[in-house]
Amino acid sequence: MSEVITTKDTALGTESIGKLLFKLSVPAIAAQFVNMLYNIVDRIYIGHIAGEGAAALTGVGVCMPLIMIVSSFAALVSSGGAPRASIFMGNI
Numbered sequence: 519m520s521e522v523i524t525t526k527d528t529a530l531g532t533e534s535i536g537k538l539l540f541k542l543s544v545p546a547i548a549a550q551f552v553n554m555l556y557n558i559v560d561r562i563y564i565g566h567i568a569g570e571g572a573a574a575l576t577g578v579g580v581c582m583p584l585i586m587i588v589s590s591f592a593a594l595v596s597s598g599g600a601p602r603a604s605i606f607m608g609n610i
Contacts, residue, residue, distance in 0.1 A: 557582075 530538065564574045 561575060561578060564578055565571045567574055
């Protein structure tokens with residue numbers, strides 16, 4: 519089988535760093551923005567719960583850093599684990 523290398527495949531080696539940084543960072547920034555909006559709307563709804571809103575909002579505020587730590591660790595493992603798995607599968 520012959521491999522066809524397109525310009526899309528070689529963009530990381532030929533395009534300018536600024537253009538690549540912008541092109542690759544926009545989806546990550548958009549995802550973080552959507553996540554932030556979700557958290558804000560979630561807190562608004564939780565805060566409006568009759569009677570228990572303040573306690574529930576406190577619980578969310580206490581648990582959010584723990585959730586962020588677990589999520590960041592999962593992202594760390596997946597970011598390093600995917601390339602390692604690919605390299606291992608290529609050596610078989």
